[in-house]
Amino acid sequence: MKTIRHKLLIGLLGGALVCTLAAGVAMYAKLLEEANELFDYQLRQFAATVSERDALRQTVHAKGDPEENILVEIWDDRGALRFSSSQTPAPVLAQVARPGYSITVAHGERWRVYAERRDGGMVQVAQAVAGRERLAAGIALRSLLPFLLVMPILGLIIYVVVGRSLLPLSRLAQAVGRRSPQALQPVPPEGQPPELAPVVSALNDLLRQLDHALASQRAFVADAAHELRSPLTALKLQLQLAERAPDDSQRQLAFSKLHERLDRSTHLVQQLLASARYEFSPAGRRVAPLDLFDLAQRGVADRYADACVRGVDLGVVGQAGIALVAGDFDDLLVLLNNLLDNALRHAGAGGQVDVEVALDGGCPAIRVTDTGPGIPQHERARVFDRFYRGEGGGGWGSGLGLSIVRGVAATHAAEVQLGDGPDGKGLRVAVRFPSPPALA
Amino acid sequence: MRLLLIEDDPMIGESIGEGLRAERYAVDWVCDGNSAQLAMAHDVYDLVLLDLGLPKRSGLQVLREYRKQGGAAKVLIMTARDSTAERVEGLDSGADDYLVKPFDLDELFARIRALLRRSAGRVVPNIIHRGVTLNLATHEAFFESTPLHLPAREFALLAVLLDPPGQVISKARLEEKLYGWSERIESNAVDVHVHHLRKKLGADFIRNVRGVGYLVGKDE
Numbered sequence: 236m237k238t239i240r241h242k243l244l245i246g247l248l249g250g251a252l253v254c255t256l257a258a259g260v261a262m263y264a265k266l267l268e269e270a271n272e273l274f275d276y277q278l279r280q281f282a283a284t285v286s287e288r289d290a291l292r293q294t295v296h297a298k299g300d301p302e303e304n305i306l307v308e309i310w311d312d313r314g315a316l317r318f319s320s321s322q323t324p325a326p327v328l329a330q331v332a333r334p335g336y337s338i339t340v341a342h343g344e345r346w347r348v349y350a351e352r353r354d355g356g357m358v359q360v361a362q363a364v365a366g367r368e369r370l371a372a373g374i375a376l377r378s379l380l381p382f383l384l385v386m387p388i389l390g391l392i393i394y395v396v397v398g399r400s401l402l403p404l405s406r407l408a409q410a411v412g413r414r415s416p417q418a419l420q421p422v423p424p425e426g427q428p429p430e431l432a433p434v435v436s437a438l439n440d441l442l443r444q445l446d447h448a449l450a451s452q453r454a455f456v457a458d459a460a461h462e463l464r465s466p467l468t469a470l471k472l473q474l475q476l477a478e479r480a481p482d483d484s485q486r487q488l489a490f491s492k493l494h495e496r497l498d499r500s501t502h503l504v505q506q507l508l509a510s511a512r513y514e515f516s517p518a519g520r521r522v523a524p525l526d527l528f529d530l531a532q533r534g535v536a537d538r539y540a541d542a543c544v545r546g547v548d549l550g551v552v553g554q555a556g557i558a559l560v561a562g563d564f565d566d567l568l569v570l571l572n573n574l575l576d577n578a579l580r581h582a583g584a585g586g587q588v589d590v591e592v593a594l595d596g597g598c599p600a601i602r603v604t605d606t607g608p609g610i611p612q613h614e615r616a617r618v619f620d621r622f623y624r625g626e627g628g629g630g631w632g633s634g635l636g637l638s639i640v641r642g643v644a645a646t647h648a649a650e651v652q653l654g655d656g657p658d659g660k661g662l663r664v665a666v667r668f669p670s671p672p673a674l675a
Numbered sequence: 676m677r678l679l680l681i682e683d684d685p686m687i688g689e690s691i692g693e694g695l696r697a698e699r700y701a702v703d704w705v706c707d708g709n710s711a712q713l714a715m716a717h718d719v720y721d722l723v724l725l726d727l728g729l730p731k732r733s734g735l736q737v738l739r740e741y742r743k744q745g746g747a748a749k750v751l752i753m754t755a756r757d758s759t760a761e762r763v764e765g766l767d768s769g770a771d772d773y774l775v776k777p778f779d780l781d782e783l784f785a786r787i788r789a790l791l792r793r794s795a796g797r798v799v800p801n802i803i804h805r806g807v808t809l810n811l812a813t814h815e816a817f818f819e820s821t822p823l824h825l826p827a828r829e830f831a832l833l834a835v836l837l838d839p840p841g842q843v844i845s846k847a848r849l850e851e852k853l854y855g856w857s858e859r860i861e862s863n864a865v866d867v868h869v870h871h872l873r874k875k876l877g878a879d880f881i882r883n884v885r886g887v888g889y890l891v892g893k894d895e
Binding site for chain 2: 461464465466467468469470471472473475476479492495496499624
């Protein structure tokens with residue numbers, strides 16, 4: 236790959252050379268035309284003055300320049316050569332038929348001839364065309380010479396100017412080179428030539444996105460590390476209590492609590508992994524058409540035993556074949572499981588949790604409704620934040636459930652809405668998918 | 676000794692509470708900033724264990740408010756926030772000590788003992804008074820160099836009366852120091868404990884100030 240500088244140098248210099256040569260050719264043509272006019276006039280003058288032999292000889296010989304060498308031949312009325320300025324006795328050119336200008340070829344040379352009738356004979360004045368051409372070419376070449384001599388200087392100027400014009404590019408390259416994953420500040424757009432402005436602005440957009448992605452990843456890792464401390468602290472404390480237990484029955488109890496805390500830590504780690512998966516690697520979905528009713532049935536069946544233990548009445552409302560979406564079944568099951576998790580936890584013993592599948596304004600939707608305490612209006616915007624735990628939640632959850640729900644919903648272009656349950660109590664979480672035409 | 680545990684994580688709170696009760700402290704446990712503020716308004720606690728990340732009102736807010744109101748109990752912050760700046764901020768907000776999660780129960784207990792000792796103005800770990808020695812770390816008691824077998828409440832009652840000695844403490848106050856909210860108290864529980872202690876230490880070791888409460892005299 237040639238550098239821009241080389242390309243410009245070769246292109247501009249080559250162009251200048253071609254132009255100069257073209258100008259030379261044009262100049263030659265013009266010069267030739269003008270020379271022809273001039274010499275033709277001269278031939279005519281010459282023919283008019285040719286009358287006395289002595290003067291003629293002199294005149295002819297005075298013209299030493301072979302290019303202007305003029306051949307004079309005079310014919311009498313019988314067609315015999317009366318005079319020739321050439322040294323040879325035979326005529327160089329044949330007698331032309333008509334008076335006036337013409338071109339004659341003789342001895343492999345082209346001649347410009349002017350003929351004039353006089354005293355019944357013909358005065359013929361001729362000049363070699365090649366001489367005229369040589370003259371024009373000589374003048375044209377001489378006038379081009381300074382241009383050709385200037386070419387190297389022009390090349391040098393092009394080289395320097397192009398180099399200076401490309402300086403902002405190398406400055407930009409240096410500026411980009413100074414960026415690192417730790418410091419992705421935007422490249423200042425001031426002082427950039429207008430041609431680079433779109434590049435700089437696109438680059439800054441990219442840097443901003445990259446910085447944002449990196450920052451959110453860093454924040455996630457920091458949050459995750461922080462959040463892991465609570466269950467680990469609980470584990471460690473419980474382990475120490477188990478060690479201190481004075482008798483077997485208390486030790487038994489302590490160990491069962493230890494299991495509970497271990498389960499919670501495991502749950503948190505799983506939720507963290509899920510959260511990371513939906514937040515940072517949205518690729519790799521296995522999207523297929525599916526019926527939300529199947530999903531609801533599967534989700535409820537999975538959690539039924541859990542619901543029984545908690546004393547919650549869990550069920551599905553709706554029918555098969557109405558709410559069809561394109562999506563990843565496993566991901567959507569994760570979404571539903573998280574919603575059911577929250578609903579079952581908050582519904583409490585004697586409560587009810589419904590999973591409803593329906594069309595909502597033509598859009599397939601799945602709604603999970605519980606009869607728990609609900610979420611106060613002012614908290615609703617925040618519950619989707621990572622690690623946010625509701626004020627009434629009691630702190631058992633990972634604080635990631637709804638954040639994961641939103642992550643999965645986002646990969647399906649679905650929206651999540653929080654609302655009140657039936658008769659204003661409890662919570663209804665609705666996940667609305669785009670209407671089928673939008674999927675196609 | 677009665678402690679207030681402010682911890683929003685139910686599992687951590689449960690474990691710490693259990694551990695503290697096993698160490699014979701009376702423990703009340705609250706889970707959010709507002710309840711913490713309400714509980715701290717009662718000036719019965721010898722020590723407050725404070726988590727910083729609380730719902731409704733942050734631990735530091737609770738602490739600053741408490742100190743502004745003139746609350747004097749020792750406050751031990753237990754938190755997962757471990758940067759130096761956060762420790763400094765915690766201590767400067769009025770905390771007496773700072774413990775980063777996850778921690779050992781032993782260390783927590785040792786720090787609690789040290790804080791309680793300092794609040795009583797002692798520099799030695801044992802309470803020694805008129806022949807009675809109470810080791811607060813091991814909960815062993817001695818009278819005239821012979822081991823004294825004291826049930827948890829009697830030990831705690833004696834510790835309250837001796838730390839420092841010479842102050843008259845009302846029966847209601849003693850009940851508060853000995854029992855958490857969740858525990859049922861018989862109306863004459865304190866009297867019964869005092870009765871048992873007198874049998875072990877001599878009738879005049881604990882004196883009754885009629886209509887006011889009990890007192891262990893400074894000297895013979």
